[in-house]
Amino acid sequence: MKILVLGGTRFVGKHMVEAATARGHEVTLFNRNQRPGVFPDLETLVGDRDGDLKALEGRTWDAVIDTCGYVPRIVKKSLEALASRVGHYTFISTLDVYDQPDVVGIDESHPLAPLSDESVEDVQDAYGPLKARCEQEVERAMPGRSLIVRCGLVVGPGDLSDRFTYWPTRIARGGETLAPGNPNAPIQWIDARDLAGWVVRMIERQAHGVYNATGPQPWATVGDVLSRSNAALGSPADFVWVEEPFLLERGVGFWIELPLWLPEKENLGGIMTLNVSKAVREGLTFRPLEDTVRDTFAWDRARGADVKRVAGLDAEKERRLLDEWRRFLDARMQGA
Numbered sequence: 001m002k003i004l005v006l007g008g009t010r011f012v013g014k015h016m017v018e019a020a021t022a023r024g025h026e027v028t029l030f031n032r033n034q035r036p037g038v039f040p041d042l043e044t045l046v047g048d049r050d051g052d053l054k055a056l057e058g059r060t061w062d063a064v065i066d067t068c069g070y071v072p073r074i075v076k077k078s079l080e081a082l083a084s085r086v087g088h089y090t091f092i093s094t095l096d097v098y099d100q101p102d103v104v105g106i107d108e109s110h111p112l113a114p115l116s117d118e119s120v121e122d123v124q125d126a127y128g129p130l131k132a133r134c135e136q137e138v139e140r141a142m143p144g145r146s147l148i149v150r151c152g153l154v155v156g157p158g159d160l161s162d163r164f165t166y167w168p169t170r171i172a173r174g175g176e177t178l179a180p181g182n183p184n185a186p187i188q189w190i191d192a193r194d195l196a197g198w199v200v201r202m203i204e205r206q207a208h209g210v211y212n213a214t215g216p217q218p219w220a221t222v223g224d225v226l227s228r229s230n231a232a233l234g235s236p237a238d239f240v241w242v243e244e245p246f247l248l249e250r251g252v253g254f255w256i257e258l259p260l261w262l263p264e265k266e267n268l269g270g271i272m273t274l275n276v277s278k279a280v281r282e283g284l285t286f287r288p289l290e291d292t293v294r295d296t297f298a299w300d301r302a303r304g305a306d307v308k309r310v311a312g313l314d315a316e317k318e319r320r321l322l323d324e325w326r327r328f329l330d331a332r333m334q335g336a
Contacts, residue, residue, distance in 0.1 A: 001025045004061040009038040011158045012192050013067035019196035050074045053081045063088040063203045070123045072133040079141035088206055090147040091138045095271050096128030102267035107275040108210045144208055152214025153189040156292055157299035163259040166312035168297035171230050171237040178318050179239040180261035183223025186272045188214045191292045198284045211279040215286045219273050222260050232290035242325050256311045
């Protein structure tokens with residue numbers, strides 16, 4: 001098949017390209033060429049989705065993978081340029097499209113978060129509703145020829161968000177390790193390589209429809225993920241579970257500063273308990289967590305110590321919090 005990938009040089013897009021080429025497909029990239037040399041042997045068409053689509057003119061492909069569509073207006077432009085000249089369109093979306101994210105067991109029929117102001121294009125403030133509207137543009141332009149993939153927490157080598165990467169790297173240092181909140185809190189994730197391989201297989205079948213793509217199902221717990229990561233790395237990390245109110249009172253940021261932590265008061269538990277049975281029936285599989293942990297740690301170590309990580313708790317702050325936590329527990333015991 002001839003596959004056009006919009007983006008394709010970072011994390012999820014890069015894994016999509018690698019999965020497609022591994023299965024013998026002819027891949028063309030369309031992007032702004034900000035990271036030249038990632039795939040030197042593949043054709044790269046240079047342009048900008050927001051205003052310069054000339055490089056796509058006169059070309060046809062069997063399928064498109066859209067890994068970087070965030071704003072409905074811009075996605076619509078891409079669709080206007082491609083809908084009549086491609087057979088199939090895959091749009092990589094997000095579980096953040098769902099309304100009422102506290103509901104357990106959300107499946108693909110769950111209501112979507114509305115975009116209250118159609119003029120809004122601030123992805124930081126309206127990420128989920130904007131992606132939901134992007135989905136609608138895709139389905140409108142490519143009825144019966146579109147695959148909508150709603151991803152959860154995507155992890156693995158190449159993840160520059162560092163949301164998952166923090167934990168293998170921190171655990172490998174060993175010693176007392178601050179673990180946030182409730183160890184029984186639910187958690188779901190998907191290795192980008194599993195996601196990419198499944199998407200390419202679905203494209204080969206010209207599959208269409210909407211799918212939640214995360215895992216596992218049934219979901220795991222944060223405590224299980226950390227303990228299995230510790231064992232996978234052979235590390236002597238000693239987890240100290242610190243209660244949510246203590247962390248929140250001290251302004252510790254959830255999810256980014258302390259990855260995998262979603263405080264109960266935020267009512268976001270539903271986004272870690274999605275129903276993914278539809279995708280599993282269509283062949284979505286999950287590699288062992290231990291493989292993802294070891295591969296992610298090896299990739300992060302290869303980046304070098306000087307690379308600034310964008311998520312994770314500062315080591316000095318962690319030590320300070322652990323000291324305060326011990327004093328807090330001592331005071332609680334004395335007052336009991």
